[in-house]
Amino acid sequence: MTVELRHLRAFLAIAAEGTITGAAARLHVTQPALSRTLRQLEAHLGARLIDRSTHHLELTAAGHAFRPRAAAAVTAVDEALDPARAGTWPLRLGHAWSALGEHTTPLLRRWKQEHPDTPLQLLRVDDRTAGLDHGTVDVAVIRGDVDLPAEVATVVLLFEPRVAAVAADSFLTRKARLTLHELVGKPIAVNTIAGTATLGLWPPDAAPNDTVEVANTDDWIAAIAAGTAVGVTTTATAAAYPNPAVAYLPLADVPVVPVRLAWRQPPSHPAVPDLIAFARRFMTAQPPSGAGREGFRARRG
Structure with missing residues (x-):
């Protein structure tokens, strides 16, 4: 049959x-x-x-x-x-949040210049694999440790420092740098769908007692802006989601987050190898970002 x-x-x-x-x-x-x-x-x-x-x-x-x-x-x-797609075949790049942070727009513009015949379509998919699991995208931006099938290939593009996100009027903004211990006084906003920050970041005997669970970055930002919770994220969120009601502050003594591109083998689009090679070359040429160095300052919009 x-x-x-x-x-x-x-x-x-x-x-x-x-x-x-x-x-x-x-x-x-x-x-x-x-x-x-x-x-x-x-x-x-x-x-x-x-x-x-x-x-x-x-x-x-x-x-x-x-x-x-x-x-x-x-x-x-x-x-x-x-x-509707006759004559064009967009290459779909998925992300669950923040895409590639401050590098997103320059990368999209450079791709358009170098590959004018292959539109690169950026898709936000609120899913741990950013749509790769369900075939919604051809390549996905994956942050942190994610369980991926054996047929999925990955390459690390960069490492993002973690930052704390707190309400702009919080007393915590008086400090230039925070520790995880200083965040336990308030509920921790946790993106249960695609976030990289879990209570496992804290020592077992010093973990927060309360969390606010959300399913996407918009709700995560809203909870922090309202002063309902504080959060832990990466510098990409500070670049992609500036908000006058939220301050992002460097976090001491926490591991950085690897950012990978992931795609299925064989690729679902003929231009996938071109995008992987292009992204690696593009990121290698980027100078260290202000958000990724010790000199990172809180952003409030």
């Missing part, structure tokens, strides 16, 4: 809906036809993808592993057949 796009769409619909009934309605097919399509896909792969032992269907371990691959394949076909 030859696997067709409808087999992948069927599996993805069932995974998203959790029931055959919901998935059949979503795809406008009958339930028996959808069940038959799923069985054909499982027979081809030689693995059970959906656990049917409960009323609400669950993915098996094989199903969880197959889901991002199926999503990437469907997205790639949809992109290729999109009439």
